[in-house]
Amino acid sequence: QSNINNSLNNKAETSSSSASNSSTIYISPGPTPAFTDNFNPFNGPWNSPAGIMGLMYEPLLQINTYNGTVIPWLATNYTWNSNATVLTMHLRQNVSFSNGMKFNATDVVYTFNEQKNLMGQWSVLKSVVAVNQYEVKFTFKSSNSQYLFYIGSNFIIPKALFSNISNPLKYVDKKPVGTGPYMLESFSPQKIVLKANPNYWQKGEPKIKYVVYRDYVSSSALTVAMQRGQVDWTSAFAPNITSMFVSKNPNYNHYWFPQGQPVTLLTNDALYPFNMSFFRQAISVSINRTQLQSIGEYGYEKPANAAGLLSQQLNELNSTNAALAKKLAEFNITYAKQILEKHGFTINSKGRLVEPNGTVMPTINLMTIAGYPDWDTDISLIAHDLNKLGITVSISTPTQATVASDVTSGNYQMALDVATGIGPNAWYDYSGLTGPVINNGSNVATNQERWNSTGTGFMTYYNNYQNVTNTTTQGKYINHMASIMLKQMPVDYLVYSADWFEYINSSIGGWPTAKNPYWIPMPWYPGPNEVVMLHLYIKHAGTNNGLSAYEYYIIGGVIVAAMVGTGAAMYLRKKKIRGEE
Amino acid sequence: MNELIRTENLTKEFETRTGFTGISKIKALDNVNISLFPNEIVGIVGASGSGKSTLAKILVFLYKSTSGKIYFKDEDITKIHGKSLKKYRKEIQMIFQDPYASLDPYHSIEWHIKRPLLTSHYSGNIDDRIDELMNMVKLTPPEYYKNKFPHQVSGGQRQRVYIARVLALNPQILIADEPVSMLDVSLRIDVLDLLSKIKNELGIGIIYITHDLNTVSMVTDRIYVLHNGEVVEDGYTNTILTSPHDGYTKALIEAASDPYKRI
Amino acid sequence: MDNSAIEIKNLNVGYNTENSFSLIIKNFNLSIKKGEIFGIAGESGSGKSTLAQAIYRSVKYPGEIDSGEIIFKDKDILKMEANDLRKIRVTLFSFIPQAAMNALNPVRKIRYQFYDLLLAHGILPEKSNDKIFSVLKMVRLNESVLDNFPHELSGGMRQRTVIAMSLLLNPELVILDEPTTGLDVLVEHEILKDLKNIQRKYGITMIFITHDLAILYEISDRIAMIYAGEIVELGPRDDMLEHSTHPYNFLLLKNIPRIGVKMNNPIKLKGNPSNFNENFPGCQFYERCPFSKAVCSEKHPDLKEYSNEHYYRCILFPEWKQGV
Amino acid sequence: MEEKSNLNGKITYNKSKKLNGYTSIIRSSLATLLKNNKSKVGFILLLSIVTFSIIGIFYTPYNPNAYLFKFSQPPNFVNLLGTTGYGQDVFSELLGGAAPTLMIAFSVGLLGTLIAVLVGIFAGFTSKTTNAVINAFINIFLVIPGVLLIMLFGTYFLGIHQNLGYLPTIIILVITGWAFGARTFRSITLSIVKRDFILSSILIGESKMSIIMRQIMRAIMPVIVSNFFFTSMYGAMGLTFIEYLGVGNVEQVNWGTMLYWAINYEAYLTGAWWWILPPSIMISMLMFSLILLNFGLDEMANPSLRVFKKKKRDKNE
Amino acid sequence: MKIPIKYIIKKITLFFAVFMGAITINFVLPRLMPGNPAQVVYSEILKSGGSGISPVYLNQLEVEYGISKAPIYIQYFQYLDNLFHGNLGISIAFFPEPVSTILAQALPWTLFLVISSITISFFIGNRLGRYAGINRNTGKDLAIDLFSMFMAAFPAFVLAFIILDLFSVYGRLFPIGGAYAINVNEGLNIPFIISVLYHAFLPALTIMLISLGGWVLGMRNNIIPSLNSDFINYSENLGFKKYQIKNIAYRNAILPNMTGFAMSIGLSTSGVIIEESIFSYPGVGMYMITAINSLDYPLIQGIFLMVVIAVLVGNLAVDILYGFMDPRIRQEGE
Ligand SMILES: Nc1ncnc2c1ncn2[C@@H]1O[C@H](COP(=O)(O)OP(=O)(O)OP(=O)(O)O)[C@@H](O)[C@H]1O
Ligand SMILES: Nc1ncnc2c1ncn2[C@@H]1O[C@H](COP(=O)(O)OP(=O)(O)OP(=O)(O)O)[C@@H](O)[C@H]1O
Ligand SMILES: [Mg+2]
């Protein structure tokens, strides 16, 4: 058994290196210490290297979170019942897994039910049943039109291979089998090679036969590799992308940094003074977001609007909301002071903010994760800004784990973090901010800012949104929600995080660009990256990297000769010394 | 007159581990019985390794004996510790072999003599007492030496500083472990004379340890000859040196150097 | 002078210190006869070791030989090529330094230290085991010591090993600097006896240095007393013993305690040893001499002949002797 | 008899008239130290770094924390050492960051040495079993790699204490840095305690405390100073290390955080040498000065390393 | 050759005492760290769009990761029991890979890097120190001393960056990272071996330069007294040749450096964390950083344990070797 494996591996290696000249793409999803030899889909799509699962497993639908475009994938289409409680998926026929097994409804039903059992996922679903071999019915406990995104993006797992495994969650899957365009060819912690799946259901795809994931440990190593053209597709942060990457080969080296989720200043709304919405507003306008962009975020991350929508989704807002969203995110310290003074706050002779009852505003703590240099800079800038408003801010940068646990348990005053949800329309952006208000001290999953929306009517619109599938009605609801958000400002939106994406188009073409933003471009994003991958094609043979075997033998010879020479010289010298005297 | 100090079958074994299990014992002292009277100098002679220093260190409680008893003025002190040990130590003091190592190089001579006065809570005028002591050991004039450091005086003077230091406690017994073997010939006599002098003037009992029979004959009244931890011969110095009984003693006498002899 | 084994002429040796160069051995002249045991005595710090090292030309920095000649086998040792000097060491003359117990390499078995020595002089060690055995026999050591490390041997055995090594290549002259200091009385006595036997048997010339006057008188044929780097008295052993011409020798002899000899208040030296003052114009011994007079502090005395081969450096002789 | 130089003229009497108290000991050791050329250079170097840091406390050309300039400017007349990738003035950071860096280095040196001395002397002066236990304890700390401890403790402190300034950094470095000294002090004490002059003090009834304070401490003074230098070096290096790993307080300005930000900005890839080299060079200068000072100490404690210039005089003189 | 049994027993006892202490610290430390890995992973998933997940999953994760809520002493005994059975647990950051697998993969690289570079630097450093010591107080001595002091004084990671920059980023002479080239096959073949050596060169050079100073200065300061020692003087008196004398001095002076050698092999095993991350070398150092960031207790403990064992065994080995090399120790014990 192992012998066969070995010879297979060796064959694969040689074939891959011979193939590397013609039809290979080199990908790095970003710095990681090493890859893990486990491709169990039950562990989620995030196995290292991130994104690789998306090339081997496929979802029912491909949904673009930037703009909501849906591409039918393993499902050819879907239908909702009228009140959005039953979703029916019509599956694609003639799809098979990479080992030749046919794909059908049993796999879909197994995937969802097993995840529901094992992980407590899909608790909103009442049942998932196969209507027939190519039709699956998802019944919800209540109206849930927005679950289409989650259900559609979920990777489908082959039942035949997993149903016999006692604990699929702990299973180490070294031979992944999915419906995707690629199959695992060889693994090492530093390099993973994927080979085109010959049985892939999209005929003629994939056009690139080999995918090589290379491991770069540090971002600097990755940057240098990019400079040298050793990775074709990556997602890396580099402080000055033009001088560090583009300028090295301006014809071929390109980047596009679309704007992603907004970075938020989480305020603990259960605590004074953040329990007052005007205070949150005042804070929002006293932050200089342009400075955050230029200093903290190296100029890449654009200021966010106050409504908290993805920049790609801003067109969903009506003009009033859009104007307000812009105004409330603009740096205007006078306006901030006006807001506060209107509510009885004053500024004393020392420039400190004084509460209506006469006490000086105590020091407020602002934290973010240690080791994220941009955020670390951001919070010191914000502290500076708030200081101008008369608020003393102490900053701290604990570990990621501490921030995570403090924020979930409400043990913080202000924190810089990402709190919004992500999805194909504005409703998802708010999904992270809503949820039951739980006392500080106990853990929450969403609504970590502990915003009490009772009385604002927000939740009505939020919930109703899920009952409808009609986009016009949805647009109306979004604007209602946005105007409440702008009044309430449960969190302050700062800048859009950049979705790093760099590519080299010397040998490979078909990339999404700012001009042709056909899909989400990051290689680490499993699902979307498959769509991009299938757009790519080989322009002409790429460059070879590394030395040939002959060169290695020559170098080896030189080293041995040098060693022998030194040894002999030392021996002779020693002999001479001893002979003397 | 009664003995100042007396030992009864004093035995000392040192343990050394050999191999995984074996513990071998070295008998450094084997049933040693000695005694010392006030106003006398008793010599302990023996070759290297015969247990002389071990005996001295047991008597000042730097080592614990394995068995046997020690009597101080007829009082059994074998097991004393703590306060009573401190009290006893005032009565018995030891002079070390190497005067270059027994004084702290970082402290002045005055300090060395002053410390014991302070630790024993001397009641009189400390400065006067220091002068008195320094005169007694012929470090004159005291002012000249007080502020010097040990490395600034000769070996013989160091030994005298040390003697002044221990005399400051008014001990009744002095144990001198080869006090002159590191000194030049021209200095030895001085120190030995000093020992005789303090014995005579203060009535102190002195145990003088040496391998040099020549000096023994000069200062001691009685001697014990120690060989491999055992007392092989004891008695009045003159008697033993003129008519030794034990072979070992004879060998020692034969080996004693004498410019008038020839090898 | 055919009869002389080694001749020292106008030797000056000193030490570099932080502020100055201080001469320890001053204008030293001495001739040693073939086949004799020549004893050198003096107190600690009088320059005995410095002198011995100078004779062997092994003075180490900060010490330095300032000037002089040392004629050995018609050649001036001080002017020899370093490599030539190296070659005659142990083969023609050897030196056993003070504290020789520490002179063995602690991490090498005795056997290999012997082999190294042979190698250094171009002799293949494998064939020379007999030589090593015989020299060990000479110093009455068992062959088994060869397989020991130095620390496994007692002080006396180490001392004997060092002596054996120094004698290995049959030198004509051996310089011994305090070869028995630190040893047990009995051992010391034995080694001295052995040394004398070897010397007599093989006719080796020996320069024997010690501060222990008694031992020196026991073993030497001729004796030089040095004080502050100068010879103060020099002569055949018996003469020196019976007819002291310098107070230093005289007083030391008187001050040596001896079994069965009661000392009744001997005249003692004054002051402290090694209080040498280079710039003192008079007799170096002035401060310590109980017989000194004002004249002594004015002029440095020269070495004068008392009788055949017996010299002294004292202005007051024989004046002082009459006082005793 | 005149007062005159004795024992090879090394020590003269008049010099030693009132050599009492630690200050004079320190003064005289300093004098000995400065006789050595290497340590003289080290001393001057250290002195200038300290001066530099003191200036930095009171004056920096610009606010080192503020983002005032164009990004990544090479050295020019406005910004003597250019600007950082964030627009801070590098020279101001270097000047302002000197004092905290030195403060950390020397606090670590001081505290680490203090603990090492206490533990070491205690171990050397107690019963055999206690000594063995302490020895094992010291060995544990010696054997466990400091880097791991720094990372673990660093993350720990990051998690719990947010406003302690440099205290966590100092604590971590002291925890990981005391053991070497303790081992040295333990073995030195063990050997000193067996010396006759300590036995003698025991015999005349000195208390242990008195012996430790009056005699042992004084005898090991050069070692203490040397250990202080070493631990301070460890403190300076450790600081850069802690900051590099990002487990320190990266919002404060010191030479370590300067390196942290420079490296995070990939200053070496963007060619911003003026940002990364000055703090590195200052740190190595600091280390260098301490190493040089130690050289002098070594020669003080170990005379065989000492050399004098040849001063051979004319023999006719 | 006689075996210094007493000495060895003493060292082994100390070994176990220290070992127990170390593993206890190893147990306690990660547990002192705030936060819990399940929560980190959970909030990551939440943010990356996996909103289908309910808080039940958090408990699930906690169980999966083996985050125990049992009393600490029970956990301690479980930990000891697991250790005893060679079970180091399952990594969280690289879930569900067992820690032992990760270590088996990473440790050889680290050991290779450390042992080769420290050995070379030990050799070169001692030689340089010997040369400096023999020619002490000459220009050569000063040059060597200053060079090695400067190397010791420079922050390690800056040196690493400079070397990487000079030779690799700008110089393009060496690869910028990794353990071997992408196009060679793992195994005992010449391209692989050469590629490994080629990739190890820069990190090894850095470690070597950093550790060089210690050896040089140590050797220099050992050999100078050794050259002045009685037995060297005596060897000169015996007419030994120059090279013999140098060798004798060297052999005596190298002994104290030997203990340092073991120490530094172990210490560097963790010290290479920086070099490994800068040169992207796939050793334990890199895993360590990830493990700490993601609160991967089992991996932290595993690495810690490995490193401690490496240090201890190295120490023990050299101590025992030392016992054979320095015959004096055999009797004295310490
Ligand atoms: N601490 C110790 N541990 C083990 N053995 C010891 C110890 N101290 C002394 N011995 C042994 O006890 C014996 C007697 O030693 P002691 O020092 O009393 O001899 P000594 O007569 O004073 O010799 P010396 O003239 O050399 O000073 C020796 O065999 C020595 O090895
Ligand atoms: N390294 C040195 N530096 C300066 N002076 C020294 C040095 N070595 C010796 N001296 C001085 O040289 C003089 C003679 O020393 P030497 O060792 O020759 O004396 P010695 O007669 O052999 O004494 P001992 O009997 O103690 O061996 C002494 O005064 C000593 O202080
Ligand atoms: Mg003794």
Ligand SMILES: [Mg+2]
């Ligand atoms: Mg001498």
